Amino acid sequence: MIVLKDVLALLKGELLTPGSPLEVAFPKIFASDLMSDVLTSAEPGSLLLTGLANPHVVCTCSVADLAAVVFVQGKRPGPDVIDQARLKSLPLIATKMPMFEACSLLALFFKDGPHGH
Amino acid sequence: MATEDVYRQEFPVKGGDFAKAGSVACRIKELLKDLGLDAKIIRRAAIAAYEAEMNVIMYAWQGRMDLAVSTQEVRITVDDKGPGIVDIELAMTEGYSTATPEMRELGFGAGMGLPNIKRNSDVFHIDSQTGQGTRLEIIILTNGHKP
Numbered sequence: 464m465i466v467l468k469d470v471l472a473l474l475k476g477e478l479l480t481p482g483s484p485l486e487v488a489f490p491k492i493f494a495s496d497l498m499s500d501v502l503t504s505a506e507p508g509s510l511l512l513t514g515l516a517n518p519h520v521v522c523t524c525s526v527a528d529l530a531a532v533v534f535v536q537g538k539r540p541g542p543d544v545i546d547q548a549r550l551k552s553l554p555l556i557a558t559k560m561p562m563f564e565a566c567s568l569l570a571l572f573f574k575d576g577p578h579g580h
Numbered sequence: 581m582a583t584e585d586v587y588r589q590e591f592p593v594k595g596g597d598f599a600k601a602g603s604v605a606c607r608i609k610e611l612l613k614d615l616g617l618d619a620k621i622i623r624r625a626a627i628a629a630y631e632a633e634m635n636v637i638m639y640a641w642q643g644r645m646d647l648a649v650s651t652q653e654v655r656i657t658v659d660d661k662g663p664g665i666v667d668i669e670l671a672m673t674e675g676y677s678t679a680t681p682e683m684r685e686l687g688f689g690a691g692m693g694l695p696n697i698k699r700n701s702d703v704f705h706i707d708s709q710t711g712q713g714t715r716l717e718i719i720i721l722t723n724g725h726k727p
Contacts, residue, residue, distance in 0.1 A: 498687035502627050503696050507619075515687045522602030523687070526609060526626040528619070 464488050465572055467531060467554055470510065473568050474533060476556040479545050483554035489530055492573075494566050498523040505529055512565055516540040521547045531555070535562045587615060587649040593633055595641040595662065598686065605630035608647050608656070615649060621722055624700040625654045628718045631693040632658045638683050639663065640713065651722070653702075658716040665708040672698065672706075 468485040471478060489510035495501055496515045505511065507528035513520060516538040524532060531554040534540060539557050540548075548555045558565060589611065591604040609626040617625075629645065636643035640662030648655045665671045672694050679689020698704045703719035 496687060497690050499690035499692040499696075501687075502631060503692045503699075507623060517686060518599075519601060519687055522606060523630070526602065526605050526623075526630045528623050 464490055465492075465510070465569065467556075469572065469577060470531075470533065470569070471556060473572060474556070474558040474560050474565050476533060476558040479534075479540070479555040479557055480549055480553070483531075483552075487530060487554065492566075492569055493529070494562060501529065502527055512562060512569075514538050514562060516544065518544050518547060520544070521551060521553060524553055525551045529553075533558060533565065535560055535565050585648045585650050587611065587647070589647050591645045591647070593636040593640075593643045593645055593660070595637060595639070595643070595660070597637055601634060601637050601686075602630055604633045604645055608645075611647065612649070612654065617649075617654070617722060621654065621720055625656065625718075625720050628697045628700040628720070629656055631697045632656065632716055632718065634688055635693050635714075636660045636662075638679065638689065643713075653722055654720045656716075656718040658718070659713065660715075661713040664710040664712055664714055665706075666710055668706055668708055 466486050466488045491506050491509040493505040493509045494512040496513055498519055501523050505527055508530050510531050511524060511529045512533045512535055514536050516534050521544055533556045535558055537559045593604060605626050608629045609622055612622045612625055640660035643660030646657040670676055674695045675691040677689050677691030683689035701718045702721045705717040708714040
């Protein structure tokens with residue numbers, strides 16, 4: 464389990480949806496640029512890491528009950544996407560980290576906990 | 581056994597309208613939530629609806645989605661006018677896709693749509709006429725959970 468504020472700190476992320484609850488917890492993480500894969504395999508409540516920054520990401524997360532999105536590699540969604548996420552209470556984070564590095568850090572956190580770093 | 585619908589609504593879907601993609605599935609999800617259905621049932625219906633909606637937008641010229649909810653099931657019927665599917669068995673194969681690069685750039689067209697609709701359905705029927713269109717019937721049983 465990892466909470467939103469830990470994700471922000473770990474990935475040096477920027478919260479694009481100010482006011483999102485920082486203690487929201489994610490039991491699983493799913494990383495993909497393919498929304499087809501998210502719809503097929505991601506578990507409800509998961510945190511999504513993606514390099515895709517179009518409105519379909521928010522819609523996919525809403526339909527499949529994902530709990531938050533991290534846009535990796537400096538990708539930033541447009542204001543329309545951020546507005547849509549706010550309406551659906553979906554926290555969005557942007558990080559400059561590449562996908563592999565972000566996934567590696569999160570995997571270490573899951574393995575060793577917050578004090579393993 | 582046929583049961584009386586407690587809710588029914590029809591939604592038009594326009595082929596190629598990527599800007600509105602997902603709007604029908606999101607609306608269906610909200611309606612099912614309002615009807616008080618179980619979260620797992622809603623998720624399965626919303627995912628199946630989203631995949632079906634994307635298929636109409638990506639491949640057909642126009643279509644309509646009909647949502648019918650009874651005390652026993654959620655039924656989504658999708659009718660489109662379009663090129664149809666030449667080989668349904670092949671189209672049902674995971675990973676088989678005729679998507680264009682543009683569709684893939686949007687994060688879709690991985691060849692998982694139809695198999696994922698089937699996976700999320702308790703009953704799934706597909707019928708297609710080449711050059712005319714495709715009809716899907718998606719049924720998700722609610723196990724007596726009354727909306």
